[in-house]
Amino acid sequence: MGNLLNISSSPHVRDKSSTQSIMWCVILCLLPATVVGIYNFGLKAIILIIACVATCMLTEFIWQKAMKLPVTVTDGSAALTGLLLALNLSSTFPVWMAVIGSVFAILVVKQLFGGLGQNFMNPALGARCFLMVSFAGKMTSFTYDSITGPTPLAIIKNAVKNGDTSSIADILASGDGQTQATTSVINMFLGNTAGTIGETSAIAILIGGIVLIARKIISWKIPVCYLATFAVFVLIFGGRGFDITYLAAELCGGGIMLGAFFMATDYVTSPITPTGQIVFGVLLGILTGIFRIFGASAEGVSYAIIICNLLVPLIEKVTIPVPFGKEGIKDGK
Amino acid sequence: MNNCTERLKNGIITENPTFVMMLGMCPTLAVTSSAMNGLGMGLTTTAVLVLSNAFISLLRKVIPDKVRIPAFIVVVASFVTIIQLLLQAFLPALNSALGVYIPLIVVNCIILGRAEAYASKNPVVPSIFDGLGMGLGFTVGLTLIGICREILGSGAIFGFQFIPEDFHITFFVLAPGAFLVLACLTAIQNKLKLPSATNVPGGDSSMACGGNCAQCTGASCVANKGIIEAERVAQKAAKAQAAKEAAAKAKAAKEAAAAKQAKGE
Structure with a gap:
């Protein structure tokens, strides 16, 4: 009888989803990419993932205990941050550095700004950039199949910079000329190449991303606009004309898939308005294209997402939707 | 002389320019990548501060009220030029490490602030001690930030390296590390309730x-x-x-x- 009449003030939310269920669902959707990463990089990848997740959760627990705040470790957001950070690291990355990065992600980027929902940038990406600045050498040394070599993206970038006009497939097959690291676009799609633990396999990330969109945990707008804008940008400014293989390699290589589906769509640091999400995606695509094609490094996803995270309040301000029935009415007249 | 010791304490602890008043942030963030640079910058500023405070205090009855700011700036700029030439002659290494931030001492708000708030209204001796206290407070702040950044970022104190290269966190030598260290030290100062101007019980x-x-x-x-x-x-x-x-x-x-x-x- 007690549940027959439920008296509460608005909003009357009848959906069963909670922060907890959403976070654990995102973690489940990340599992395909995680499993491929572990399959590719073995025990080192497992140790890194466990270290990052455990440190993130422990940091959040200790901070909230010390500050006498309600402990929210079980909502899974800290675990998700740790998992995303680990997936963004090279498998040869030292564990103690990953631990420092995890502490930075939770303590500085998230908790100092007020915890979940208050952070102005994605904690995992903030920590990735912190580690990139601090330990650039370790962050950009990638090993696949016990061969240390450049990522496919770096190979392509170098070749294009040197004016190599042979086809992308040939460039990838010949590697960088010094090590035996050879690859192909198919390998980049499946994930059998050098790279960070979670970013190599485009197909595994796509599976997780499509599940997220199908279950309506994320909207299609940000990833689709992001990837489409980036594709157009690469075709126009890539310097290779309408080269589908080049486009496929750029889309499957580096962190763009992981970024588009799992980082850019973070609830806290992406716009809430539908128009804003489209603007956000387009901006991300343009910035990533600029960083990758005109920048010094072959990668640019993390910096593009962080810059757009900072622009979110502005984007939201100019894309406030007009309430139903107020269309065509201006300035309240 | 009691007034003088009070001025010293005021500058170093109560109204510490770096951690309490948040003045002179430009050199604080820019040159503290090592303890030596912080100490050098602090002492250079102290010298300028003492000399300019003394001089402005001497001239306080001569300078017309309407043009006092340009007059202060001329006095400060003269002393900064003298100090810069002396540094170039006798400490060329420090001079090249601090670079453009030495001429920028002219526009450091601590110096103009002390001239305006204290030296232009008080006799010479207390003004000298006020400049000395403020300068030492600035030196302490800069050196502390420099020590923290140097230990974390380059594993050394005053150039003596004791942490191997692999364990250096380069982040702290770069600009964002300066913000982080400054914020943490200020937070510690606030948490420990040091007897500063913003932490008095009567507030x-x-x-x-x-x-x-x-x-x-x-x-x-x-x-x-x-x-x-x-x-x-x-x-x-x-x-x-x-x-x-x-x-x-x-x-x-x-x-x-x-x-x-x-x-x-």
């Missing part, structure tokens, strides 16, 4: 400075002083009024009781 006002005007020498505080006086008077009046009312009530109750008693009799 019962809603004003950001805490309303401790006895210790304050800032120019804007003159205006604040009136507001705080009014606040305190109003508080006192309200208290007195409440006491009066309570007394009146008690009296009335007593009278009523007395009347009742009288009736009962």
Whole structure:
């Protein structure tokens, strides 16, 4: 009888989803990419993932205990941050550095700004950039199949910079000329190449991303606009004309898939308005294209997402939707 | 001489330019990548501060009020030029490490602030000690930040490396590390409740400075002083009024009781 009449003030939310269920669902959707990463990089990848997740959760627990705040470790957001950070690291990355990065992600980027929902940038990406600045050498040394070599993206970038006009497939097959690291676009799609633990396999990330969109945990707008804008940008400014293989390699290589589906769509640091999400995606695509094609490094996803995270309040301000029935009415007249 | 020691303590602890007043942020963030640079910058600023405070205090009755800021700037700029030439001649390594931040001492707000707030109103000796205290406070702040950044970022103190290269966190030598270290040290200062101007027990006002005007020498505080006086008077009046009312009530109750008693009799 007690549940027959439920008296509460608005909003009357009848959906069963909670922060907890959403976070654990995102973690489940990340599992395909995680499993491929572990399959590719073995025990080192497992140790890194466990270290990052455990440190993130422990940091959040200790901070909230010390500050006498309600402990929210079980909502899974800290675990998700740790998992995303680990997936963004090279498998040869030292564990103690990953631990420092995890502490930075939770303590500085998230908790100092007020915890979940208050952070102005994605904690995992903030920590990735912190580690990139601090330990650039370790962050950009990638090993696949016990061969240390450049990522496919770096190979392509170098070749294009040197004016190599042979086809992308040939460039990838010949590697960088010094090590035996050879690859192909198919390998980049499946994930059998050098790279960070979670970013190599485009197909595994796509599976997780499509599940997220199908279950309506994320909207299609940000990833689709992001990837489409980036594709157009690469075709126009890539310097290779309408080269589908080049486009496929750029889309499957580096962190763009992981970024588009799992980082850019973070609830806290992406716009809430539908128009804003489209603007956000387009901006991300343009910035990533600029960083990758005109920048010094072959990668640019993390910096593009962080810059757009900072622009979110502005984007939201100019894309406030007009309430139903107020269309065509201006300035309240 | 008691006034002089008070000025020293005021500059180093109570109104520490770096951690309490947040003045001179440009050199604080830019040159503290190592302890040596922080110390060098602090001592250079101290020298300029002492000399300019002394000189401006001497000239305080000569300088017309309307053109005092340009006059202060000319005095400060002269001393900065002298110090810069001396550094170039005798400490070329420090000079090249600090680079453009030495000429920029001219526009450092601590120096102009002390000239405006203290030296232009007080006799020479206390002004010298005020400059010395402020300068040493700045030096302590810069050196502390420099030590933290150097240990974390390059594994060394004053150039003596004791942590191997692999364990250096380059982040702290770069600009964002300066912000992080400055924020953490200020937070520690606030948490430990060091007896600074913003942490005094008498700070019962809603004003950001805490309303401790006895210790304050800032120019804007003159205006604040009136507001705080009014606040305190109003508080006192309200208290007195409440006491009066309570007394009146008690009296009335007593009278009523007395009347009742009288009736009962």
